[in-house]
Amino acid sequence: MKIYLILFLSFFIKTAFANDLNKPEEKLSPIKIYQEYISPIDGDRCSSYPSCSEYSKIAFKKHGFFRGFMMTCDRLLRCGGDESKVSPIIEIKGEKYIYDPVENN
Numbered sequence: 001m002k003i004y005l006i007l008f009l010s011f012f013i014k015t016a017f018a019n020d021l022n023k024p025e026e027k028l029s030p031i032k033i034y035q036e037y038i039s040p041i042d043g044d045r046c047s048s049y050p051s052c053s054e055y056s057k058i059a060f061k062k063h064g065f066f067r068g069f070m071m072t073c074d075r076l077l078r079c080g081g082d083e084s085k086v087s088p089i090i091e092i093k094g095e096k097y098i099y100d101p102v103e104n105n
Helices: 002-016 030-042 052-078
Strands: 089-092 095-099
Touching: 030 052
Parallel strands: none
Antiparallel strands: 089 095
């Protein structure tokens, strides 16, 4: 997981200034690349809802680059940790998830 985090962040920083991440049609955004190519191989293992990549997209659209980047880093560092002790648990299609929307952070 940490190697994906490092690769994601380094690729993200490299392309963030070349691409406008606020445009939904941007095809080369690191988040879209992660969702389309890495996530299907790695598997759907995120214990949070929304998933970390969806959370990141929402944070960037709502708060812009700098704050969205900081919120994404924070979420990735918290993912899978003790977050279940402080956040509500919800059930979606029989699976339990930690409810952590952008609005709560």
